[in-house]
Amino acid sequence: MAILITGGAGYIGSHTCIELLEAGYEVVIVDNLCNSSHISLNRVAEITNKTFTFYKMDLMDRAGLESIFARHPIEAVIHFAGLKAVGESVQLPLSYYHTNMTSTLILCEVMKKFEVHKLVFSSSATVYGLPEAVPIAENAALGATNPYGRTKLMLEQILQDLAASDERWGVSILRYFNPIGAHKSGRIGENPNGIPNNLLPYISQVAVGKLTQVNVFGDDYPTPDGTGIRDYIHVVDLAKGHLKALEKIKAGSGVDIYNLGTGRGYSVLEMIAAFEIASGQSIPYAVAERRPGDIAVCFADTEKANRELNWSATRGIEEMCRDSWRWQCSNPSGYEEDSFVLHELAAGNYHKTAQ
Ligand code: NAD
Ligand code: UD1
Numbered sequence: 232m233a234i235l236i237t238g239g240a241g242y243i244g245s246h247t248c249i250e251l252l253e254a255g256y257e258v259v260i261v262d263n264l265c266n267s268s269h270i271s272l273n274r275v276a277e278i279t280n281k282t283f284t285f286y287k288m289d290l291m292d293r294a295g296l297e298s299i300f301a302r303h304p305i306e307a308v309i310h311f312a313g314l315k316a317v318g319e320s321v322q323l324p325l326s327y328y329h330t331n332m333t334s335t336l337i338l339c340e341v342m343k344k345f346e347v348h349k350l351v352f353s354s355s356a357t358v359y360g361l362p363e364a365v366p367i368a369e370n371a372a373l374g375a376t377n378p379y380g381r382t383k384l385m386l387e388q389i390l391q392d393l394a395a396s397d398e399r400w401g402v403s404i405l406r407y408f409n410p411i412g413a414h415k416s417g418r419i420g421e422n423p424n425g426i427p428n429n430l431l432p433y434i435s436q437v438a439v440g441k442l443t444q445v446n447v448f449g450d451d452y453p454t455p456d457g458t459g460i461r462d463y464i465h466v467v468d469l470a471k472g473h474l475k476a477l478e479k480i481k482a483g484s485g486v487d488i489y490n491l492g493t494g495r496g497y498s499v500l501e502m503i504a505a506f507e508i509a510s511g512q513s514i515p516y517a518v519a520e521r522r523p524g525d526i527a528v529c530f531a532d533t534e535k536a537n538r539e540l541n542w543s544a545t546r547g548i549e550e551m552c553r554d555s556w557r558w559q560c561s562n563p564s565g566y567e568e569d570s571f572v573l574h575e576l577a578a579g580n581y582h583k584t585a586q
Contacts, residue, residue, distance in 0.1 A: 233257040233303045234477070237290055237338065238311030240267035242421045243353065243410055247309060247470040248275050248283065249419075254474055258283035259303050261290060262312065266424065270566035274418040290334035293341065300345040307349035307481060309473055310338060313382070316428060317357070317524070320379035331382035339393060348399040349480045351473055352390055354383045354406045356462070356492070356529060365496070366532035369406070369488045376524055387488070394486045401480035408462035408492030408531050410469050412551040413558035420558030421466075422565040431463070431551075434503060435559040438512040445514060447499050449521035454528060458499035462492035462530035465546035465554070475540040492531030493544040502548075509552035510560075 234251055238244045239260030245267075251258050252275070260272065264287055272285050284303070288295045290312050299305075313331045314320065320327040335352075342348065359367050360374035375381045387404050394400040411431040413420030426442070427433045436442045450457035472491045479487065497505070500516075507514050537543045546554075 232306035233259050235299070235303070235305045235308045236260045236311065237308065237334075238262055238267075238313065238353075239285070240264055240269065240271050241311055242267075243407070243466060243469060244309075244311040245271040245275055245419050246414060246466045247311070247473045248272075249279055249414060250467070250470045250474055252279040252281040252283060257303075259299065259305065260285045261288050261296070261299065263287065263289040266314070268422065268566040270568060271419050271422070274416075274566075278414065278416050278418055290338055291330075293337050296337065296341045297344070300341055300347065305345070305347050307351070307477055308338065308342060308347065309351040309477065310335065311353050313353070315379060317377050317379050318428060320377055320382075324378040327378045327382055331379075332385065335386050335389070339390075346399075348397070348484075349401045349477075350390070351403045351405065351476045351480065352386065354387055354404050354488075355380065356406050356408045356490070356531065358384045358387065358406060359529070361526055362529060365528050366494060366530050367490065368532040369490055369535055391486050394484070398484050400486075401484045402486045403476035403480050404486065404488040405472060405476060406488065406490050406531075407469060408464050408490065408529070410466045411463045412465040412467065412546065412554040414467060415554055415557070417554075417557035417561045420555065420562065422562075430461075430499060430502060431506075431555055434506045434514060435510075435555050437514050437516075438506060438510045438556065439559050439563050441563065443515065445499075445503060445516040446519040447503075447516050448519055448525060450518045451521075452527040454498055456498050456500045459525055460496035460498050460528040460530065462494065462496050463502070463548065463551055464492050464544050465551045467554075468493075468544035468546050472536065472540065472542050475536075475542040479540060487539065489536040489540060490531040490533055491536060491542075491544075492533055494531055494533040496528060496530035497548060502552075505548050506552045506556070509549060510556040
């Protein structure tokens with residue numbers, strides 16, 4: 232039986248594919264590569280020395296998706312694909328609503344048609360909006376503040392309605408906090424387009440000399456050093472959480488919602504200092520205006536995931552920064568074709584890209 236991974240070429244998807252392949256799962260990936268590169272998949276194959284099937288396809292291609300379900304014995308889906316940039320979602324709300332909502336609806340309709348009822352869905356801590364208290368538990372009040380967040384909130388509701396309609400559905404909704412870090416090999420990692428919006432990719436591009444300084448968005452928040460506090464989680468810990476969620480839904484039904492974070496927050500200045508230590512580089516910064524929509528403090532209550540999934544994050548901030556740095560400095564321009572790949576392709580030793 233196979234697991235279908237939508238968005239598997241992306242940052243979190245590619246790391247999750249490694250964990251699945253290493254755990255012995257058969258993996259089928261669908262990604263239109265709108266925010267990723269096929270090279271990440273070449274490197275997943277290289278790291279794991281395992282094969283998988285990749286379809287370069289838009290999830291909105293219903294007929295294409297049906298042919299994948301007809302061709303592979305899919306038992307569950309992990310659904311990462313979607314657009315994720317908050318600022319862009321404010322500029323392009325129709326694109327965000329269309330892509331994130333329609334593609335998920337089509338995916339669920341095709342799953343229903345092929346009687347595949349197990350789904351792990353990528354949600355976000357952004358659904359908590361302006362949290363009333365920290366740590367944030369799964370039953371905290373919800374309220375997204377931008378179109379991206381609203382797509383996650385609406386999709387969470389749709390999936391709950393779907394599961395309520397037929398008890399065969401087993402759905403795990405995972406609310407990620409702030410994923411950072413990279414696989415320890417340094418071969419795959421986060422590869423933002425243009426100037427990064429998120430803190431860690433920005434810091435690492437300053438450290439590698441691509442950007443001149445970090446702009447610290449506000450130092451007058453009610454936090455010990457005045458800068459924003461977030462719950463950064465190593466992407467490999469996050470990826471492992473998906474395997475635990477998968478195991479749980481395979482054994483049961485209904486909807487479960489889990490925070491995936493560490494339960495510990497770090498400020499912007501603490502992150503800059505940790506990255507300086509990990510990289511050995513000095514990281515200049517300047518305090519700038521607050522970024523509209525930002526909150527002061529956000530970190531997870533992880534007790535439910537610890538208890539019900541038997542999962543907890545084990546990698547600390549030093550390892551997160553060290554692994555981000557290894558990825559950044561060995562791939563300063565992101566994903567580029569390399570000789571290993573060309574050699575393996577020539578030898579016919581590669582994962583299969585299906586038509
Ligand atoms: P990513 O952009 O690296 O990966 C998403 C992948 O989906 C990309 O490879 C992209 O090409 C693909 N994709 C997008 N639209 C598609 C479509 N219509 N058809 C087929 N493929 C499509 O993002 P990521 O950081 O890996 O995030 C994965 C998921 O986790 C997303 O749903 C995102 O909203 C969610 N999430 C991410 C974060 C984060 O900080 N990275 C935080 C919370 C939630
Ligand atoms: C952002 C998104 C959120 C998404 C999350 C993970 C916004 C408003 N929110 O959250 O929806 O779920 O990413 O993808 O974009 N910072 C700086 N300088 C920078 C960048 C960030 O000081 O150049 C600060 C921010 O003010 C914040 C912290 O660093 O305090 C983390 O920012 P970021 O990495 O963008 O994540 P979030 O704000 O948590």
